[in-house]
Amino acid sequence: MAVQAYLYDADGRDREVALKDVALDDLGPEDLLWIDVQQRDSGTLEEVRSFLGLHPEVWGSADSGRSQLENYRDYVRFSVTTAPSPESRSDSAERVIPPDGGSENGVSGSVCLDFVVAERWLVTVHDRDVPCLRQFREQDKADTLTGLLSGQALAASLLDWHLGEYFQEVSRIEEAVDRLDERVLRETTSRSLLGRMVALRRRVSKLRGLLVAQREVFYGLSRPDFALVTESGAAPFYESLVGRFERAVDEIERTRDVVVGSFELFTSRTGQQTNDLVKVLTFLTAIVGFCAAIAGLMGMNFKLAFFDTGLAGFSVVTGGLVFIALVSVIYARHRDWI
Incomplete structure (x- = not known):
């Protein structure tokens, strides 16, 4: 209407x-x-x-x-x-x-x-x-x-x-x-x-x-x-x-x-999320740098018996690097760094 x-x-x-x-x-x-x-x-x-x-x-x-x-x-x-x-x-x-x-x-x-x-x-x-x-x-x-x-x-x-x-x-x-x-x-x-x-x-x-x-x-x-x-x-x-x-x-x-x-x-x-991302990247960079340092150490030109262990020595070093990285991540999570 x-x-x-x-x-x-x-x-x-x-x-x-x-x-x-x-x-x-x-x-x-x-x-x-x-x-x-x-x-x-x-x-x-x-x-x-x-x-x-x-x-x-x-x-x-x-x-x-x-x-x-x-x-x-x-x-x-x-x-x-x-x-x-x-x-x-x-x-x-x-x-x-x-x-x-x-x-x-x-x-x-x-x-x-x-x-x-x-x-x-x-x-x-x-x-x-x-x-x-x-x-x-x-x-x-x-x-x-x-x-x-x-x-x-x-x-x-x-x-x-x-x-x-x-x-x-x-x-x-x-x-x-x-x-x-x-x-x-x-x-x-x-x-x-x-x-x-x-x-x-x-x-x-x-x-x-x-x-x-x-x-x-x-x-x-x-x-x-x-x-x-x-x-x-x-x-x-x-x-x-x-x-x-x-x-x-x-x-x-x-x-x-x-x-x-x-x-x-x-x-x-x-901003908070950006800071969290920067912390994660910084921590990952530290882990990668540490692993790179160990790998560099293992590549030194010194004749030691350890360097002649072949596959067994490579496995021990690689496993040790992975173990150290996992422990670092767990500790960082415990401290709320990441």
């Missing part, structure tokens, strides 16, 4: 309705209409625009893809970009699909979400499933008092769920880093592990870019001029959203440091 409309009635029953069955003039202080447009085609958008009496260019500004805030006096329009969702992207927890993989803003799984907000109604527009919107609706198991909220207050609540998706993505990245750290400590370092670290670093960078690009919206919604759009009393909600937005940015910055720390662990592990 391209359009779903939900009528929240605090004095009655919350229900899904058809737009043709709703009269905007009949919406009272205990009613709130949420129109969720799930297909960004011109016909559907025009139907919603005509129903609400919106400005003719209200959707045109949404095509730019920027997270911008626009004031139309009786309502406001803004857009945000959701965090990548594992439900809508095909990459694993440790892979990042290149920007040409059919994703918005070059990030797989992210969705551009537009809001048009007035006093008693709210419109959301998106092309694909948005988990935060779905989860908001699924939390209601009975009739609620949501109808008492204004459109601005409901938008603030949805934006809070929207930021929650960024916190969840940060948690998924940290889980991927933990798994990668375990592999670095358990396995021999390889180019594939380094490639996964680069992918995680790029994933964090793109996540930060998505969120920081929305600073204009979150800061703009808390400005005094926005409070004049309607007498909704939602200004305190948007002020708290600014603090939550800044915490989300800080969490992403911290996650970037975690990824860098994983790379430092990788380099330390690589």
Whole structure:
């Protein structure tokens, strides 16, 4: 279904309705209409625009893809970009699909979400499933008092769920880093592990870019001029959203440091393995040098009875060299030299 409309009635029953069955003039202080447009085609958008009496260019500004805030006096329009969702992207927890993989803003799984907000109604527009919107609706198991909220207050609540998706993505990245750290400590370092670290670093960078690009919206919604759009009393909600937005940015910055720390662990592990290899090579060189010294000693030009023992003398010398090498290896392993 391209359009779903939900009528929240605090004095009655919350229900899904058809737009043709709703009269905007009949919406009272205990009613709130949420129109969720799930297909960004011109016909559907025009139907919603005509129903609400919106400005003719209200959707045109949404095509730019920027997270911008626009004031139309009786309502406001803004857009945000959701965090990548594992439900809508095909990459694993440790892979990042290149920007040409059919994703918005070059990030797989992210969705551009537009809001048009007035006093008693709210419109959301998106092309694909948005988990935060779905989860908001699924939390209601009975009739609620949501109808008492204004459109601005409901938008603030949805934006809070929207930021929650960024916190969840940060948690998924940290889980991927933990798994990668375990592999670095358990396995021999390889180019594939380094490639996964680069992918995680790029994933964090793109996540930060998505969120920081929305600073204009979150800061703009808390400005005094926005409070004049309607007498909704939602200004305190948007002020708290600014603090939550800044915490989300800080969490992403911290996650970037975690990824860098994983790379430092990788380099330390690589250095340790290099040192172990150098120790082994040094020890083997010492054994070979010792054996070469014995062989050189046996080849001196002195006439001794031992040099006339033939095959028996050769076997004794060779066996002695092998025995000395084995004892040296066992002793080195006992001392953790190799």
